[in-house]
Amino acid sequence: MSVTLKIDDKTVNAKEEMTILEAAKEADIEIPTLCYHEELEPYGGCRICIVEVEKGGRSSIVASCGYPVEDGLKVKTRSAKIDKMRKTMIELIAPTTGEIGGKLLTLAREYKADLYRFSSRVVVDPTKCILCGLCVRRCAASLWDNAVGFVGRGIYRRVVLFPEKSQNCGVCQICLEVCPTGKIPSTGPINSIPFIDDVLAGRK
Amino acid sequence: MKPVDAAEIVRSAKEGKIVDRLLYTDREGKKIEREIEIPFYKHQLRIVFGQNGLLDPRRIEDYIALGGYSALAKALFEMTPEQVLNEIKKSNLRGRGGGGFPAGSKWETTCNAPGEPKYVIINCDEGDPGTYKDRSLVEGNPHRVLEGLIIGAYAIGSRQGFIYVREEYPLAVENFGIALKQAEEYGFLGENIFGTDFSFHVKVHRGAGAFVSGESSALMNAIDGRLGEPRIKYVHTSTSGINGKPSNLNNAETWATVPLIIEKGADWFTSIGTEGSKGTKIFSLVGKVNNSGLIEVPMGITLGDIVYKIGGGIPKEKKFKGVQTGGPSGGVIPEQHLDTPVDFDELTKLGSMMGSGGMVVMDEDTCMVDMARFFANFLLEESCGKCIPCREGLRVLHKILSDICDGKGEDEDMQTIEDIAETMNEASLCALGTTATNPVLTTLRYFRNEYELHIKQKRCPAKVCKALIDYYIIPEKCQACLICLRNCPEGAVHGGKDMVHWIEQEKCTKCGSCYEVCNFDAVKKLSGELIPPPPPEGMKPLRKGRS
Numbered sequence: 001m002s003v004t005l006k007i008d009d010k011t012v013n014a015k016e017e018m019t020i021l022e023a024a025k026e027a028d029i030e031i032p033t034l035c036y037h038e039e040l041e042p043y044g045g046c047r048i049c050i051v052e053v054e055k056g057g058r059s060s061i062v063a064s065c066g067y068p069v070e071d072g073l074k075v076k077t078r079s080a081k082i083d084k085m086r087k088t089m090i091e092l093i094a095p096t097t098g099e100i101g102g103k104l105l106t107l108a109r110e111y112k113a114d115l116y117r118f119s120s121r122v123v124v125d126p127t128k129c130i131l132c133g134l135c136v137r138r139c140a141a142s143l144w145d146n147a148v149g150f151v152g153r154g155i156y157r158r159v160v161l162f163p164e165k166s167q168n169c170g171v172c173q174i175c176l177e178v179c180p181t182g183k184i185p186s187t188g189p190i191n192s193i194p195f196i197d198d199v200l201a202g203r204k
Numbered sequence: 205m206k207p208v209d210a211a212e213i214v215r216s217a218k219e220g221k222i223v224d225r226l227l228y229t230d231r232e233g234k235k236i237e238r239e240i241e242i243p244f245y246k247h248q249l250r251i252v253f254g255q256n257g258l259l260d261p262r263r264i265e266d267y268i269a270l271g272g273y274s275a276l277a278k279a280l281f282e283m284t285p286e287q288v289l290n291e292i293k294k295s296n297l298r299g300r301g302g303g304g305f306p307a308g309s310k311w312e313t314t315c316n317a318p319g320e321p322k323y324v325i326i327n328c329d330e331g332d333p334g335t336y337k338d339r340s341l342v343e344g345n346p347h348r349v350l351e352g353l354i355i356g357a358y359a360i361g362s363r364q365g366f367i368y369v370r371e372e373y374p375l376a377v378e379n380f381g382i383a384l385k386q387a388e389e390y391g392f393l394g395e396n397i398f399g400t401d402f403s404f405h406v407k408v409h410r411g412a413g414a415f416v417s418g419e420s421s422a423l424m425n426a427i428d429g430r431l432g433e434p435r436i437k438y439v440h441t442s443t444s445g446i447n448g449k450p451s452n453l454n455n456a457e458t459w460a461t462v463p464l465i466i467e468k469g470a471d472w473f474t475s476i477g478t479e480g481s482k483g484t485k486i487f488s489l490v491g492k493v494n495n496s497g498l499i500e501v502p503m504g505i506t507l508g509d510i511v512y513k514i515g516g517g518i519p520k521e522k523k524f525k526g527v528q529t530g531g532p533s534g535g536v537i538p539e540q541h542l543d544t545p546v547d548f549d550e551l552t553k554l555g556s557m558m559g560s561g562g563m564v565v566m567d568e569d570t571c572m573v574d575m576a577r578f579f580a581n582f583l584l585e586e587s588c589g590k591c592i593p594c595r596e597g598l599r600v601l602h603k604i605l606s607d608i609c610d611g612k613g614e615d616e617d618m619q620t621i622e623d624i625a626e627t628m629n630e631a632s633l634c635a636l637g638t639t640a641t642n643p644v645l646t647t648l649r650y651f652r653n654e655y656e657l658h659i660k661q662k663r664c665p666a667k668v669c670k671a672l673i674d675y676y677i678i679p680e681k682c683q684a685c686l687i688c689l690r691n692c693p694e695g696a697v698h699g700g701k702d703m704v705h706w707i708e709q710e711k712c713t714k715c716g717s718c719y720e721v722c723n724f725d726a727v728k729k730l731s732g733e734l735i736p737p738p739p740p741e742g743m744k745p746l747r748k749g750r751s
Contacts, residue, residue: 044436045590047631061630066436081630085593088627092596121603122596131589150431153414155599157589 005073020064020075021049031064031077032086032107034180035132040141042066046132048086048107052076061085087111095119098126103180128183131157135175135184135193142172148189151196160196161189231516244495247513249476249484249502252460253337256344261379264386267347273392275463279355280398288359288466289315295470296482297462301327301418301455302530302559302635304481304548307462310452313442315360317450324357325446325453326367328376329423331415332531333582335562337486338456340498342369342376345460346383350406352459354393355466357404360452365406368423372413381408415532415586419634420445420453422588433588434634455560457486477503481547485558491527491565494519501546508542511565522567526650530559532579532586533639535646536572555646557639571668572647572654577605579643587636594637597628601644609669613659618648663732670714673731677718679704679739680746681726688718688727698738704745706738 001016007029014023019042024031034046042065051064054074061082064075076082090113094100100108100115108115131150136159139148147165152158161169169190176184184192194204205213205226216223227235228242236242259266267273279288293308314322326349330338341349353365369376384406387393395403409427411417417432424445426432437444445451461483465473474482481503487510490496494516501510507527511517518524526536535556537544544550548558566575580602589595601624604617625641632638648655657663664672677688677697682704689697689705696712699705707718719727 042436044633045592047591047593047633050631062438063436063631063633067438084623085627085631088623089592089596089631092600092624092627093592096596118600121600121607130592131595133590152589154584154587154589154595157595 003069003071003073005069005071005075007075008077014069016069018069020051020053020062020067020069020073023069024064024075024077029077032110033065034103034107034130035134036065037134037138037178040134040137043133043137046130047089050082050085052079052082083111087113091115091117093130095122096124096126097128097130097181099128101182104130127158128181129159130181131159132180134178134180135159135189138174138178142174143168148175148193149196151199158199159193160199161193163195163197166190166195243516244497244499244514247501247505247509248499250500251464251476251484252348252457253341253345253486253498253500255348256340259345261344261346262382264347264383264390267345268390271467272347272463273351273390275467276351276354276358276392277398279358279466280400280402283466285315285359285361288355291470292359292462292465295465295473296480297458297465297473298481298548299455300457300461300485300561302557304558307454307458310442310454311356311360313440314362314450314452317443319444319449321364321449322360322362323446323449323451324353324360324362324365325423325427325451326353326365326369326456326459327418327420327423327453328367328369328373328456329411329418330370330373330456330560331413331418331586332560332562334490334564335488335531335560337488337498337561339373339376341456341460341486342367343373343379346376346380347387348460348463349456350380350383350387350393352462353406354387354397354404355462356452356454356459358402362452363404365404366409366427366446367406368409368411368417368427370413371410377408377410384408414588416588416634416636419636422634423453424451433590434636436633457561478545478547478550480549481558485546485561487529487561487563489515489563489565491563492518492522492567492570493565503547504545506543506545507537510546510563511542515565518565518567522569525566525568525570526572526647527566528556528564528575528643529562530557530642531562532582533557533636533642534559534562535642536566536575536650537646538650555649556642569666569668571609571664571666572651573605573608573658573664574666574668576644576647577602577609580605580640583636583640587640591631591633591637593628594632594634594640597624597632597637598640600624601628601641605644608655608658609664610671611658611662611669613655615659617659618652618655621648657732661732665731667729667731669731673714673729674709674735675707675712675714675716675718676728676730676735677705677707678726678728679706679743681724682745683724683726683747684745685723687721687723691717691721693717702744704739704743709735 002013007024012027031049033049035043044063044066049064050061090108094115140146147169151160170188173188198204297307298304328338328342414432416422417426419434420441421437422432422434427446441451477483484500484502486500489499526538528534528536551558584598584602587594628641629638667673694711696708697705
């Protein structure tokens with residue numbers, strides 16, 4: 001089954017099981033993402049891929065990576081409102097990452113984000129990690145099964161290595177391919193992600 | 205009433221007399237004989253949890269004696285599943301857990317969704333500070349909640365149910381477990397219920413105490429054995445929930461209302477309440493109010509009636525300032541809106557929400573900025589941290605509010621708060637993030653002046669924010685009783701016997717001990733005012749009766 005929707009004034013045909021992001025990709029319409037990977041399930045964590053959808057006269061903001069396409073849907077991938085929100089989110093995440101590069105920096109430039117807007121409000125050791133979960137999810141999907149994972153809640157959340165699984169780690173190095181900030185260097189996660197024991201004991 | 209009074213009560217009861225000295229006395233000193241005439245109860249309509257006091261929650265026989273499980277029997281023998289579903293739809297019962305989504309439509313979605321098995325779940329993950337209505341229901345009348353669930357399962361076509369209950373509610377876990385066992389023994393649960401071919405089982409799932417796990421997708425993740433955090437869902441859990449199967453989740457109070465509707469009919473139910481909100485609602489009435497506790501009121505009663513008629517007004521003749529409805533992410537409603545009826549849509553219009561039924565009354569001594577900071581802190585600690593707007597937005601929001609309370613607020617802070625709030629409201633992954641800004645946004649809307657005073661004049665009008673207040677002893681009132689001097693942990697109070705006391709401001713940590721202990725009302729809090737100089741050395745107190 002195929003559905004027809006409108007993305008930024010372009011009429012797009014998409015398969016019923018597709019998300020807005022996938023449909024946009026096929027139609028060569030760019031929607032920025034940080035936590036999306038085409039081989040993994042949508043996560044909805046970074047919220048950078050938000051778009052405005054209009055359905056039955058009512059418009060709302062949704063994350064395009066998870067929102068299924070519908071017949072007659074009108075999608076706006078850029079608007080003053082969306083740009084402002086993307087800018088705010090980049091500004092909010094910037095102080096926790098420290099010096100940024102890669103995709104995040106490109107986005108920051110495009111949306112004219114002031115990376116130091118909240119730096120006086122957020123006093124933390126920058127980690128270079130935006131908690132997109134790509135490494136965690138990619139690892140879970142690989143044969144090594146959850147060598148890296150999340151611990152902690154809210155602002156205490158972080159990515160750690162689980163010792164009992166770590167002997168396998170460093171073999172596939174897939175996690176460093178998906179990391180959007182360069183936190184995981186070519187030497188692999190072992191050197192850049194702390195062990196859970198060290199984190200729990202407060203050593204790292 | 206004390207245990208020693210028991211003998212006298214029994215004796216009087218035998219003679220059909222009333223023990224006059226133990227009667228409830230109202231504010232005017234009038235003695236009241238019947239519970240229903242006590243103002244706290246008079247304005248309530250306790251149809252959902254009114255039975256709590258009449259039965260032993262561990263005896264199914266008590267519940268049956270009060271008509272329990274007759275609604276289930278009616279549903280099974282006199283109604284088809286479609287009829288049950290239609291009755292709930294007709295009743296316009298809306299979810300009592302916060303969202304207010306029509307329960308009937310939700311049931312229908314799960315019922316019609318492809319995929320087997322289908323699940324039904326009781327949400328008893330009540331994590332709001334100061335809210336305990338679900339606890340009271342599951343602890344005090346577990347069969348009522350269970351009966352609702354079984355009826356729902358029959359209507360939806362489910363064979364497996366769950367109750368998700370907080371580990372912090374051990375008595376609820378225990379009582380519900382007992383209820384399950386007893387219901388099975390009586391044949392109300394398990395295989396071939398009431399001898400029909402309808403079978404249904406229930407499992408207890410104990411939550412590990414995360415506030416966010418009350419969110420539907422997070423709750424189902426937890427039941428699935430995964431991390432209890434929300435998942436991206438534009439396909440609702442009623443279509444794809446536990447194990448990816450259709451799963452219908454309702455709050456414990458919603459389930460407890462179901463047997464009533466089946467027993468008395470949707471027409472009876474819709475005769476109570478407002479156009480858009482039917483039936484009754486249970487609230488945890490707490491805070492600066494004379495009568496606090498769980499109350500059940502018909503929808504449509506005004507907030508003012510709840511605060512003044514049921515709550516008996518504000519203690520110590522203080523002035524009412526605001527009432528926060530809907531738990532930590534609810535908004536604060538000010539005095540000019542006290543005539544607002546309790547109704548899902550009306551509360552939302554004011555920037556607050558029905559939420560799970562928290563109702564915190566605040567008096568003039570509450571600082572609205574400090575209050576917003578408190579709830580931002582709660583939500584910051586409870587945010588799962590999965591999405592950027594909620595995790596980072598709350599971090600910055602909390603810091604800005606703390607700075608304002610600490611006298612470090614800047615002119616552009618209110619605009620910054622609104623910017624962050626807009627992004628959080630629209631872009632967050634789940635309702636924790638999208639509603640987290642309600643307390644700060646409503647206080648900005650209704651008490652903007654207070655923010656401005658904090659930021660521009662470094663003044664806290666409610667005299668709460670420590671950094672913005674000073675303690676001062678009024679020399680003319682001080683009786684030199686030494687009590688504050690002895691209680692000051694910092695040795696900041698000077699003076700002595702027969703010498704007026706004064707506070708050395710540099711040493712004062714603003715703990716407020718002197719203010720608490722003074723019997724002569726001589727200690728005053730100042731904010732944004734010049735502190736008068738200390739009295740002349742050796743000044744004698746002005747005693748009453750002396751000139």
